Amino acid sequence: MAPIARGARKQEPLLGHLPPLRALSTSLLELTALAQKVAPQQMLHEALQLLQRLVPFDSAWWGEVSAGNAQAAPRNWLHGSIGLSQQFAQEWNALAAVDDFARLSMDRLGEVICENGPDAPGAIPPEMEAFSRRHGLFHCMAITVELPASGLMFFVSIYRKPQGLPFGSVEAELFGEFVPHLLCHWHHALHRLQALPASHPWDHHALAEPDGNLLYVGLRLGQALQQADPHWSGPALPADVCAGLRKLPCSVAVGKNARLRLEACGPLVLISLAARQQGGSHMPLAPRELGAATLYAHGHSYKDIASALGLSPATVRTYLRSAYTLLGVRNKVELVSALRK
Numbered sequence: 001m002a003p004i005a006r007g008a009r010k011q012e013p014l015l016g017h018l019p020p021l022r023a024l025s026t027s028l029l030e031l032t033a034l035a036q037k038v039a040p041q042q043m044l045h046e047a048l049q050l051l052q053r054l055v056p057f058d059s060a061w062w063g064e065v066s067a068g069n070a071q072a073a074p075r076n077w078l079h080g081s082i083g084l085s086q087q088f089a090q091e092w093n094a095l096a097a098v099d100d101f102a103r104l105s106m107d108r109l110g111e112v113i114c115e116n117g118p119d120a121p122g123a124i125p126p127e128m129e130a131f132s133r134r135h136g137l138f139h140c141m142a143i144t145v146e147l148p149a150s151g152l153m154f155f156v157s158i159y160r161k162p163q164g165l166p167f168g169s170v171e172a173e174l175f176g177e178f179v180p181h182l183l184c185h186w187h188h189a190l191h192r193l194q195a196l197p198a199s200h201p202w203d204h205h206a207l208a209e210p211d212g213n214l215l216y217v218g219l220r221l222g223q224a225l226q227q228a229d230p231h232w233s234g235p236a237l238p239a240d241v242c243a244g245l246r247k248l249p250c251s252v253a254v255g256k257n258a259r260l261r262l263e264a265c266g267p268l269v270l271i272s273l274a275a276r277q278q279g280g281s282h283m284p285l286a287p288r289e290l291g292a293a294t295l296y297a298h299g300h301s302y303k304d305i306a307s308a309l310g311l312s313p314a315t316v317r318t319y320l321r322s323a324y325t326l327l328g329v330r331n332k333v334e335l336v337s338a339l340r341k
Helices: 020-037 040-054 088-098 100-107 126-135 169-194 219-228 239-247 287-297 302-309 313-327 332-340
Strands: 059-066 075-082 113-115 139-147 152-160 205-208 214-217 250-254 258-265 268-273
Touching: 020 040, 020 169, 040 059, 040 075, 040 152, 040 169, 059 088, 075 088, 075 214, 075 219, 088 126, 100 113, 100 139, 100 152, 139 169, 152 169, 205 219, 214 219, 219 250, 219 258, 219 268, 239 250, 239 258, 258 287, 268 287, 287 302, 287 313, 287 332, 302 313, 313 332
Parallel strands: none
Antiparallel strands: 059 075, 059 152, 113 139, 139 152, 205 214, 205 268, 250 258, 258 268
16 A cells, blocks of 8 residues: 655546546446356456456555554455565565555545655655555555454555556546445445354454455454464465365364364355353354254255355255254254254
């Protein structure tokens, strides 16, 4: 998110032959169609390619971030990018404390922040200037919004190189309209995938591809991973957690005080951090086990449950066997009683 420049210059918007409103309308219609047909692991990347046609850029970065506080610097927890190196996020995390552009975007949620060059020498810390020049971050535009119930924020930052035109006011308006629509579609996709009971807050969960690449992570689960491995920086799960992906469903210990539950979630993997309940006890069932057990207790068949949760009937049977064992029940009547407690 780092800028080199803070000055602004006027320019004509780069919208081809389409008037701005028509271009935005076309892009939002394409975004809606994209969200309905593309696999979730491809959605954000392809959506940013749509944005690139609406507001041209040389590189982009998006993902989840925490603002930090007096004791900790801002931190990127999860990211994707176009035109940037694989080390970009890790480098940014090391410099986040001196990135005023990023802090401004986090302080002004939902507002487009735009900085165009060039700046006078020494206007930003030298390490930030070197980082920006190394990655071609000359003209910068970003927006950060709250990612509901996750404990984190979602951001999109786009950049142009020194030879590119500065971002204009019309482009900022289009950017500011496109990203909230993208977030809405992404939030709905997460809802459909996770299907979590209300007792399991989103900040205790993550979604990953079968190879361990993260699509979503909640703050509490991310903090547990970081405490277990201070060098972990995402966007993939740590190696010891990835090892569990080959034997779903399973539980994996992380550090001394946390345990994760890994289970199939359609084509993806749902990772859950044990959530503390009233009275200090722990939920005995993982979220997908609880979801399957609850639906079964309400009279749904294996096939119905599999369709609702995006699982195979065989996986549903596995979850129900596990639920019966963990709850200490022998039949559906006892299951209903145990779930009511």
